[in-house]
Amino acid sequence: MSKIKLKLFFIALLINLFLIGYECAAQKTTQSHKEFLITEYGSKGDGRTLNTTTIQKAIDAAFKNKGGCVVFPKGRFLSGSIVLKSNVTLYFEEESVLLGSTNPKDYFNMDFEGRPVSPKNDDNSQMALILAHKANNITLKGKGTIDGQGLKLALNIDSLHHAGIAIDPKYSLRRNRPNETMRPKLFRFSQCDNVLIEGLKAGEASCWGLSFELCSKLTLDSLTIVNRSYWNNDGIDITDCKDVRVTNCNINAADDGICLKSYYPGCYNDSIYIANCTIRSSASAIKFGTASVGGFKNVTIRDIKVYDTFRSAIAIESVDGGIIENIEVSNIQAVNTGNAIFIRIGQRSGEKPGSIKNVHLKNIKVKVPFGRPDSNYDLRGPEVDFFHNPFPSSIVGLEGYAIENVTLENIEINYPGRATKGMAYIPLNRLNQVPEAIKDYPEFSMFGELPAYGLYVRHANGISMKNIKLTLDDSDFRPAFVFDDVQNLKMEAIDLPNEKQKQVIFKNVISSNIEKQLVEKIMEIQQ
Template sequence: MQSITINYLFMKNYKNNTYIILLLISCALISCKQNQSKANDDSVENTEKISTKDTIWEQADKIIAEITIPEFQDKEFNIKDYGAVSDGNTNNSEAFKEAIAACNEAGGGKVIVPKGKFLTGPIHLKSNVNLHLAEGAEVLFSKNKQDYLPVVHTSYEGVELMNYSPLIYAKGQKNIAVTGKGTLNGQADNDNWWPWCGAERYGHQEGEPKQKDEHNLPTLRKMNEDGTPVEERVFGEGHQLRPLFFETLECENILVSGVTFINAPFWVVHPLKSKNITVDGITVNSHGPNNDGCDPEYSKNVHITNCLFNTGDDCIAIKSGRNEDGRRVNIPSENIVIENCEMKDGHGGVVMGSEISAGVRNVYVRNCKMDSPNLDRVIRIKTNTLRGGFVDGVYVKNVEVGSVKEAVLKINTHYGIYDNQEGAFMPSIKNVYLEDITVENGGKYGVLIKGREQSPVENINLTNVTIKGVENPESVENSAPVKYLNTMINDIKMENQTMK
């Protein structure tokens, strides 16, 4: 038909033959180009689908490469030159303060803590200052609670407030560091800070004040619920909410390297609303109440590497605010790479939650070792319908586990329900990948998932995972089928299941 039409046109008007031929050739070329373009688009789409798994760890490398590690001038400010005395008894707060101020005013450098024991109150860092602890240096933080006043803008279990100063604190600073081979000793114990948690094993005595008393956590949580401005949430003296060890608030370009933290009052390393954070080669050896090792919160671009965590609570816990505070701030914690770390005692090796109302995305864990009969879980996600929030994208690879007590992977969206932790904010958990994991003694469960009927857990994957010695290979409720590939639990090959 097309041939007849062309012949007719030639016969009808031979003067326009050239134009018609050109028109037909042009149409053919356009059609060919469109088909080729579609083929190229399909090829790109297929390539993306094929290479997504391969590029996951390239994305982790890209995050690390984009993190700005602070650099400092080659200037030193020794605290002894500002009157510090290394007898373990003299309060050196002013010497630290003056050395840090001088360093900052000079454009930055190192504030040197030499070998010896130096007692001090809280240390407030300023931009371009590297607090450097020489080998054999120990900073002892005062047991006098008055030293941690006036109150500062800080946080307690995912809720912002005005409270006792963290032991090391920075707000709104850039290019700061705590480095060296020395020890930071919070001097918290059963006679200092810990009894406020309310547990007898941490020194609390019946009738003494504790954090759950009405004027403490219940009041703070009511303020959170009511949206009370942070500057009006004043605690500190007369209250029993313990300070954090090291907190950066609204800071950029942070380095914590080499130092050892012991005897923490509460959470140890807490980047809050901060970005470009490197935690490299630190040791956290602290078994007090809520002694989490490192808790990035509302923070972006975090690299935690070469660290040892031996803690009284979670080794690493990624957070993003509790309930109304998390929804008000609305900054997810994201782009967090954890590698080459060792986890011993702790409630969890790498944990997301429970203060997670603003959500967590893009967490990468690789080349880690976890081993302790007192390590409860390897990977844990915990939230509820008061917290809500989301977790999207957790990638775990090359992890060796000796002993773990409860579960290798635990996802629980009913966390704390026995404490009336039910609300109207349905959590969302999806896209969790475990690959190349070996577990010698898996405890009670290989995989333990408790989702919600209204919001089932989605896309959980185990590839090349071997778990030995568990009581129950899996317990899964309200979750899309867990996808198993080349995964053995108790020498039994795991098969994909139907919806539970």
């Protein structure tokens, strides 16, 4: 064979091998996108037939196929717990509804073998309508709805307890409801990688809504989440996850809207991006904690609209030893919201307190009402059980464990005023009266009455404030700011109502840089 023919032969062989490889790749792609219609596996969309087994068969078939798309057509498909597996997509066509069963016996816990550590406190349900564990490359999308039917389910769980059939050992007699460990979530995904959930309407669980723990590369986009059927109805819970994006979501939750948690020692939430979301909540809109064992690092939150929210627009809490650092929060618009900003280090157990440092809050505008902002909710957050005036924002560490390097920039907060000394009164010569509340559950109201109407800061080092504007609808006898045990305080371009001479109170403030026009409004307290 001549050299030219030999060369042509090898070229043809290479082309042939390339075409075969391309055909195999195309076959593999087609195979992984094969559709598995749940009705072909026996599911009925009549809203009455329990389809748990048939839906699971479709998921299992897609998994055995090494990938595929499980399709929910138009209809109302009732189901108990189903388990999502690797390389499987659940696609919900328009007018398709996955209904959670109202029978608690239709839900189960997954046997998660090989789990790195157990949660520090087993204070949340391990059951869910949709479960996934160590499932990679999974997707839920479409224009359909996932409805947990949470109120009916929770009331059935309650009835079984009172009938003595399924006793809840942690049943709350004071609040007359079963503990959250007995009530299934909507989603519970654990140790999953590369998860996409987009376009769906979801919610109405008996407990938390969308819950993710120890997951990576998690994307939640364009979701409408209404989770306000019962108690502990968080919208989204993200626990010790990495590389997370939550964007373009509309959340209406009877508990926290978006909650970052940390249960696992040595683990933490890292590289979290939350943007372009609208949140309504009977608790806090966006919250770090209260479970804060490992911590939260490198979190960006931006372009968030908050309304009709009972507690804080932004709450950042380390009370279980967790580390919180490198947090960027910007472009927050909150109206009819009970509290603007709450940052807290606590110590709920005997372990060493955690830390909070490098927090930047900018371009935030909040309007705080006089009455409770969630009055139109069927299930409202628990009332504060003491007399109080409207609460200020607060940044409070512990003695010896200061909150460090917090920047507040371009912040405008409108307060209702109408405070009265007859309702509650802490004179400025009794600032020690404010409790440390070291072991208490963290909440903006945890210290009781506070001696400032705008911002109360205690045990902090490195507070920088620039372009801060506070307004009052009515008079308030309290000063705008109280700083107690604060080092390295900087205040620049502070705009306050002119009705008081002394609006800035210093107690044990070391090394401050205050603009000239504000100096005459400062009163130093010696105690």
